[in-house]
Amino acid sequence: MAESPITPRSKDFAAWYQDVVLQGDMAEPAEIVKGCMVIKPNGYAVWEGLQRELDSRFKETGHQNVYFPLLIPQSFLQKEAEHVEGFAPELAVVTIAGGKELEEPYVIRPTSETVIGHFFSRWIQSWRDLPVLMNQWANVVRWELRTRMFLRTTEFLWQEGHTAHATHGEAIAEALRMLDIYAEVAEQVMAMPVIKGRKTNSEKFAGALQSYSIEAMMQNGLALQSGTSHDLGQNFGKAFNVQFQNEEGRLDYVWQTSWGVSTRLIGGLIMTHSDDKGLVLPPKLAPVKAVIVPIFRKGEEGGAVLEAAHKIAKELGAKVDDRPGQTPGAKFFHWERRGVPVVLELGPRDLAAGNVVLKRRDTGVKEIVPREQAAEKLQAALARMQTDLFEKARKHLRDNCVLANSIDEVQAILGDVTAESGGGRFVMVHLKDDPACDARLKEFKATVRCIPLVDEYDGAGTCVVTGERVEQRVVVGKAY
């Protein structure tokens, strides 16, 4: 792909984001299919990294992977009232197959609660069958009106966990446990700090009793819901007749949960760390952690440099950029925009002195290290970069959380904020979980992002809309 300039963040955040995705060779619009994208090798490798990290944690907590059909009978969606209502506008429906009109159309799954409910009802008879802990890696389709690569595409990849439990308490614990796993992966692997919280009634998943989410803050101050888990109560159990006989011999409906993260995480990753030079990837997720750029003049000298470069690369597990006809400068730019965490320079001077030059992507700082310490220094630099990225992002998040004590104050802070303008904040305010309050925020396009599980502020107070007493401050912001 041709390498073009990257629009500065300050000039146009949306354009910057798109440039970074394109120039970082992460993905490109599918052009032939509305709202879809092609995830390219550099982007898919990041997704594979996330899959690896998430999947191992799911397995450790007793979940098993399964796969359910892409196509769902339309009537299934209609069995849970809120669920249909929530998803109806964004469904893609198959009405013709095999050249014939179908008696009952199939919906392309927007999520799988319904099919899974159907099978749970067949599989679960006794309390001894519970809990059922399943996860599916799949693609889903939601006919979104407005799409942005990774952040919201018509088709996207995700994982959806589905579990069934004997008691409500167990289901709630499961939903919270998975939320913790999401937060752990976001913070420790992606270096993306998040706030864990509960969704308000109007923001929760269609068909859930309660939704939980992790909310991250992008560099423009907008919130990105980065993972959700739901306490589905017995809603789907009742809709799909998922009954079991409990220890007392009585029939009861199961308590279910579902939880998911998607390729949207990659969008979050990009908008958390990248800069005006392009993509910045945290070492733990970078497909290529280090590249050696050899520098030399003539044939003989080149031979020695290349030989040493390959030898060092082997020791370090790095890649050598030995493409001929490209100047070192061009190579530096190339890897920089692809987010490679560390670039090592190796030229005649280094060869003579027994050094290599190590340069970190995030800080741009060069360090000259003795060749025999290269492996050790590289590992140290990668580890340091991982924690530095997290700390930097966490500082950004903290610095942009502000308190407000009236709705006018909230509006003053967030009213003019857009994805392009930047300057977004998380405004911590006392607000009742009431649709009327959500509606008031909507007047200036803000939303309650979540009600934090851990209240880091001043506890109870007076709702800025209704004047009623509420237990804690909530996070209000503008979101993707």
Next chain:
RNA sequence: CGGGGCGUGGCUCAGCCUGGUAGAGCGCCUGGUUCGGGACCAGGAGGCCGGAGGUUCGAAUCCUCUCGCCCCGACCA
């Protein structure tokens, strides 16, 4: 889905108003000189102008429809 913008070699774009079947820069290929932050010279390949239809002797240019992308708004992982 409504409003706005845009689709011309791989990329960025000019040409369109005032129809006469296409241009620039970058990239790419070949050869040579270069090589510590986007090298230079020379030669060369590559587009039928998003798609369909229409007007016309003739359409990238005008008209209609359609598809896609970007931005803004209403819906959302």
